[in-house]
Each structure stands twice: as structure tokens, then as C-alpha cells.
Amino acid sequence: MGIFEVGISKPDEMEKLENIFHPQIGLLTHIGTAHLANFKSEEDLINEKIKLFKDSEVIIYNGDNILVDKKLKALYSSKKLISYGFKQDNQVYFKRNIPKEENVVVQYFGEELSFPVHQRDEATLTNALALLTVLKELGLENKKIVEKINALKAVEMRLEAIEGIKNNIIINDSFNLDLDSLKTALQFLNEYNKQKKSLVLTDILGVNSNSEELYHEVSELVNEQKFDFVFLIGHEISKYSELFKAKTFTFINTQELIDSKHLTEIENQIILLKGARKFEIEKLKDILELRKHDTVLEINLNAILHNINFHKSLLKPTTKMMAMVKANAYGLGSYEVSEFLQHHHIDYLGVAFADEGVELRKKGITVPIVVMNPEQHSYETIIAYNLEPEIYSFRVLELFYQAVKKSGYDKKYPIHIKLETGMHRLGFKDFELKELSQTLHHKNLKVQSIFSHLSSSDVPSEKEFTLHQLEIFEKNSGNLIKMLGYTPVRHILNSSGITSYTNHQYDMVRIGIGMLGESPNSEIKKQLRSVVSFKTVISQISVVENGESVGYSRKFKTDHPTKIATIPVGYADGIPRLIGNQVGNVGIHKTLVPIVGNICMDMMMINIDEISNVKEGDTVTVFNAKPTLKEFADYCKTITYEVLTSISPRVKRIYVKD
Numbered sequence: 001m002g003i004f005e006v007g008i009s010k011p012d013e014m015e016k017l018e019n020i021f022h023p024q025i026g027l028l029t030h031i032g033t034a035h036l037a038n039f040k041s042e043e044d045l046i047n048e049k050i051k052l053f054k055d056s057e058v059i060i061y062n063g064d065n066i067l068v069d070k071k072l073k074a075l076y077s078s079k080k081l082i083s084y085g086f087k088q089d090n091q092v093y094f095k096r097n098i099p100k101e102e103n104v105v106v107q108y109f110g111e112e113l114s115f116p117v118h119q120r121d122e123a124t125l126t127n128a129l130a131l132l133t134v135l136k137e138l139g140l141e142n143k144k145i146v147e148k149i150n151a152l153k154a155v156e157m158r159l160e161a162i163e164g165i166k167n168n169i170i171i172n173d174s175f176n177l178d179l180d181s182l183k184t185a186l187q188f189l190n191e192y193n194k195q196k197k198s199l200v201l202t203d204i205l206g207v208n209s210n211s212e213e214l215y216h217e218v219s220e221l222v223n224e225q226k227f228d229f230v231f232l233i234g235h236e237i238s239k240y241s242e243l244f245k246a247k248t249f250t251f252i253n254t255q256e257l258i259d260s261k262h263l264t265e266i267e268n269q270i271i272l273l274k275g276a277r278k279f280e281i282e283k284l285k286d287i288l289e290l291r292k293h294d295t296v297l298e299i300n301l302n303a304i305l306h307n308i309n310f311h312k313s314l315l316k317p318t319t320k321m322m323a324m325v326k327a328n329a330y331g332l333g334s335y336e337v338s339e340f341l342q343h344h345h346i347d348y349l350g351v352a353f354a355d356e357g358v359e360l361r362k363k364g365i366t367v368p369i370v371v372m373n374p375e376q377h378s379y380e381t382i383i384a385y386n387l388e389p390e391i392y393s394f395r396v397l398e399l400f401y402q403a404v405k406k407s408g409y410d411k412k413y414p415i416h417i418k419l420e421t422g423m424h425r426l427g428f429k430d431f432e433l434k435e436l437s438q439t440l441h442h443k444n445l446k447v448q449s450i451f452s453h454l455s456s457s458d459v460p461s462e463k464e465f466t467l468h469q470l471e472i473f474e475k476n477s478g479n480l481i482k483m484l485g486y487t488p489v490r491h492i493l494n495s496s497g498i499t500s501y502t503n504h505q506y507d508m509v510r511i512g513i514g515m516l517g518e519s520p521n522s523e524i525k526k527q528l529r530s531v532v533s534f535k536t537v538i539s540q541i542s543v544v545e546n547g548e549s550v551g552y553s554r555k556f557k558t559d560h561p562t563k564i565a566t567i568p569v570g571y572a573d574g575i576p577r578l579i580g581n582q583v584g585n586v587g588i589h590k591t592l593v594p595i596v597g598n599i600c601m602d603m604m605m606i607n608i609d610e611i612s613n614v615k616e617g618d619t620v621t622v623f624n625a626k627p628t629l630k631e632f633a634d635y636c637k638t639i640t641y642e643v644l645t646s647i648s649p650r651v652k653r654i655y656v657k658d
């Protein structure tokens, strides 16, 4: 089954799309105002939209729109039409007057269904009805449907409620802005019991209708809500500030509003951020959001996606990709990273141990997962959770096969054969392959893939050795395939293999550090985005008098009165003690400052004598842009991999999508 969202903005576009999709089930959710300007009337827009259902067997639609109802019935009387909505003459509708704390009740033809819905605004409720009707039509059981509705996540930047500083609640709806979504957002405010409220609102873009009329309508909607403060951003809307009854301020852009400091003075209110994408008012969220942790590892998921896509762009479109999420996804958070990758259609995930795979399965990851280090006590778990082991020796092969037999698994269990080609870590050697293929013939196992690992793809001076490894892999995997009589997937390239030995991509590659924006090749590195930012804040600033000392064992002594800041990270957070005493630096206001004295367990001191305007509470960068992760790894005399996997679990991981 495929689900496609189809949108149009101009007349005559739908016919082309209908030709592509021919949907069996058509769902018409909502007739918005976004592109109305390109049509003569709403009726014309509806006529255009419903062309999509020319060949559909079933059409499900929001019947609260009378015109839609009339048009569909007139044009498609021979099809199965199902209307849903708030009005009782729909076939599917909400029962009225259900108290907020109780489940909502839906009348579905003759049947009553009840389920919880976390948000009760009109948009969420109608979406739930649409979903329910489609699932019913697909024949799902009620229990499954309720499960699915429960699993609906709030869409980011669309009416997301966040705890703010100064006891405010921030409603972030900065994804798009048109009249309908403004109505929905304003309605959403009534869900909250805050007496006072403020609004940030931008120009409405992409409408060429009469803007005076438009902003009159906007102001009427807004005035109904009795806001305390209204902040208008953009030239257009600012022209009409007089129309707003609240205390109203106007700004050219979002930065101007930030600089005005108006927002950070608001207390105990609900603040709605509603803007067109272009104005980037989600920046306001960063300022208004209550941060619960001073020291954080911030992981930018969209940067991971960028880096994956960059590596993909070097490969053939058919080459599969396995993402290595071993060791808690290089320290970043196994589930969060895997969930994101699954959403973006990664083909395979690779973990080190069975436990890591089990955690992912329990949290709903369904992508195939390879366990690189299947410990012998974990075979049963591997089978129970549908994980796929790396098989690197006869001993493991035999033991795993016994476990498969014992489990009663009745199909061919997928395994991955590791070949030794020069790394001298794990794997079958060339003289073992004949016996291997013979053994495999007798067993109810399926070789899903044959692979090996490059020891030095990141070391240009070892190119000859790497080519030799690749040659051995070509020969041995080829022989094994001949003897097996079928063709499993082959793969050998890790991240720097993808960029340096692209021709040897076979059917799949395994990306790890490249996903996180690191590459030994500076040209490649320039095209990747940095993913991880390790940040904290200054706890205290003191001026240490001339001749005094700082920290344990008095390792740093001042020769003049020196401004010293203490920050709440130490070696227990994963900062190696050996980068104290001016070996390592951290960044403040984009300047590098040295770590002075010995690093303590939970804290360290830095010399900020050279920079002005620093105050307690200011952000300190352990690594991200300045110093970079690579520079930080250099201070530690190690590689970026070790830095990332050493960051203590007590450092809060935060996921952003910039």
C-alpha cells in the first residue's frame, strides 16, 4: 500500500497527478485558502481537487463543507462516498458534549467507538476522524485503530506546546501560516487555562488577494481572543497594526523582535508563535523555551540526513546503505538516531551486541538489524527479536545453527558471513570457504550478505594495502557465491571507503562516522555538516588575585589578577583529565579559551581573562564549531570516535532538527 499526499496550486494540475496516482481510496481532507487566489472561486478549486478521484472506488471526505458534499454527490454518485465531520448528518461524526477528561465518542455508521485524543482542537479531531474512517475502510479491527490513533505524534512546529521560561507555555506553530491554520491555532489556545496570552504573528505570504481585506479578517480573529500583547513581524502586517486591539508592537524581522527583549519579559502567559516559514520564528522558541539542563549534547538530526544524502549522492541509486548505530550510535543515542534513520528509509542498521538490537526492536524499530558481535549467550535473544547475526567462524556458525533448530524457527534464518581480508580481527579465511559452503548447504540458514571490513580506508598512504584487501574480497566472496549457488548482497565500504573507494561499493555500504559529519578528507569534510554540539554554561566567574592557585594540586598559578570561570563538566562527563593544564580549549563567544589547572570530576576551570562581556550563565562550547570535534579529539590525542563514545550517559542528549 502506498500513501501519497497530493496537492495542487493552479488550475489543470490535478489531471496530471490523477494520471500518476489513480488512488483506489481517495481522501479529501480540507479545502484550504492557501491557493484560492489562483482560482476563480472556491467551487472551481473544489472541482479541480476532486478530479483526483476519477477512478477511485471509495471517497472519504470532510462533509462539513457543504459545497464539497454537493459536488462529490453530483459527480460521483456511483462511487462509495463516506463523509465525516462535526455535523451530525455525516456518516462519521463526534458525539457532542463529552467532557474533556473523558474519551471522545465517535458515531461510525451504526456503531459507537470511543478513544482518547490528547489534543482537542478542531484540526486534530478531524484528522482523527479521517484516519479512523480510512482504517475502518481498510478493514482494521477497532482495537488496532485505537492503537494507531494513540500513536499519532504531534507534528513538530505545528501546534507544539512547550514549557517556557517564567512559567509561560509556548505554542509553537511556526511551520506555515494561512487563515485556516491561524483559526486552528487560535482555537487551540482555548485548550489551556491561562488567563493571559500573547501572540507573535507574521505577514501572510503567497496571497495576492486584497491585503487590506485579509488583514481585516486576521485582526478580527485575533481580537476575539483578547490578547495582552500582539507582536507583528513583517512590512505588510505592520501596516495594519491599528486594527489590533491588544497592545501591539511591530517589527521588520524576527531578529528585531529578539533584540527588543519584549518577549523575555513576559511572565505566566501562553504565547502563540504563528508565522510563515520564511520568518524563522522558531528561533523565538530557542529563547523562550525552559532549558532543564546546563550541560547537553545536542544532536542535529537533519545534519545526519544531509550527511547520509551526501554519501548517497556518490553511490549508484541501487546501492543499499547500512547505518552503523553500534555503541549507542557512537554515543548519540541509539533509538533516537535509528528512529530518524528508519523514517528516512535506511536499508539496514548495524549494532555491536544483541542487547542494542533488542532495545531498538522493543521501541518499534522494524528495519533489519545486523548484530556484529553475537555473543554466544545471546543467540536465543537474537532469534526471538528477529535480529541477524554476523557469522565469522565455524564455532559461531554451529552454535547459532543449534539455537535456530532449538527455537523451532521453520524458515531459512538470515545470517551475514564475515570474510577476513587483512584486518585480522574476525572472519573466515580463504582456505575455509570450501568447508563453509558445504556446511551451509546442510543447514536451514540463508546467507543474506557476505562482507568484510577495511582496516585503513582513511589512511591515504595505505592505499596499496586497501586495494589488496579489496582484491581478496572480490576473489573470496566471488568463490563463495559460486559454491553457494545463490547471490547474497556484498559489502565492504565504511564511511571513508565510500568516499575513497567508491567503485567498490558492491550492493551495500556501511556508514558510520561519515553520518556524523567527519571525514579525513578535507574536501569531503567541507561538504558535510557537523552533527554534535557539546555545550554547557558558566557556573561562576571570579578574579583570582596575583600569585594564587586554581584547582587541585595547585597546578595553575596566576601571575596577575586573572578572570577565571568554572564550568560544570569534568572527567566524569567524558572530558579526559589529560587535556587540563592548558592542553585543551573550550569556546566562549566564538573564541577559544584554555582549560587551566587539573580537570575535576564534575567541573573544570577556564581562563577568560582575554575576553570581555562574559557573564555567568553564558554558553560554553566544549566542541562543535569552535573547537571542532576534530580539534577536541586532537587535544585528547585520540580520534573523534573515542571522544563521542566516551561522553558519559549523564550528559543529557537533546535532538534538534535545524
Ligand SMILES: *Cc1c(COP(=O)(O)O)cnc(C)c1O
Residues within 6 Å of the ligand: 324, 326, 372, 453, 493, 494, 495, 496, 510, 511, 512, 513, 514
Ligand atoms: C563501525 C563499523 C563501520 C563504520 O565505520 P566508519 O568508519 O564509522 O564509517 C563499518 N563496518 C563495520 C563492520 C563496523 O564495525
